Amino acid sequence: MEPLERYRPIIDDFDAFRAACERPLGTAVRVNTIKASVERATAALEREGVGFDRVGWNPRVLRLATDSPGSTWSSFHGFTHGQEEVSAVPPVVLDPEPGERVWDCCAAPGGKATQIAALMDDRGTVVANDNNLGRISALRFNAERLGATSLAVTNEDARNYSLSRFDFDEFDRALVDAPCSCEGTIRKNPDALDNWSEDHIASVAGIQKGILRRAIQATREGGTVVYSTCTFAPEENEAVVQHALDEEDCRVVDFDLDLDYAPGLTAWDDEAFDSSLEQAARIYPHQNDTGGFFVAKLEVTA
């Protein structure tokens, strides 16, 4: 847990943050509205005798009273998908519309890509890409089980992604749910910080910058790009978005989210960030009893 000490200066109520990081995380599922309404999925859970609580910010997310959300009848039939509560935030911020073309740059194992397809009523095109072939099979399995027929899978490095295979040359929206140092998953995975190092953060930040830049380049003017990580490190969050602001035509925009969160940072160490980064969300585990996440919303400009 020692690496987390570096965040003492930026987190209000740091002791509550540390205590939350030491508590195991509960189980959550997202109702897959491609296959079942929330009413039908909750009725199925009741029939199975699986207890659940609805969360206030999203009617499609349920906290379950079981450690095995993937072993329920509802999951087997694709009515629900085990997904950490806060991991359901980025697609909501992306806010895709039915019929659009959406690129999920780092999509495996597909929790957010299938959520995007559901938010689009499975109409339009979701290109779910990941550079890790081993993880692609889980992505395909989840898309099949959840009945996401609008989803196409590709296996490329998102940093130099080519659209030449498509009959269109830009997306309406893109999600960069980036590979990261995963500090915010400490409640689910107590070993998450075992191999933590500043060198690793610096190396993954380079990859994140490349993917976010390509996502902005591949999205139409006026389109939306959401950048998210499950880590607290400003080098992987605000600094990556700042790099995109410096190098690409885009701006940070505000969004509504009915959860408690802290604003994005405008400085870290010796680096200053654009004041618009305050519109990003830093979701800490103690605020909503979840894992940790960072989310920023960008609009592509001319």
Ligand SMILES: C[S@@+](CC[C@H](N)C(=O)[O-])C[C@H]1O[C@@H](n2cnc3c(N)ncnc32)[C@H](O)[C@@H]1O
């Ligand atoms: C945080 S995980 C994505 C989780 C996924 N969005 C979901 O909700 O299920 C990050 C993913 O990025 C992929 N990745 C890492 N480097 C990449 C790159 N250069 N291009 C594309 N994908 C990459 C990893 O294989 C990993 O599956």
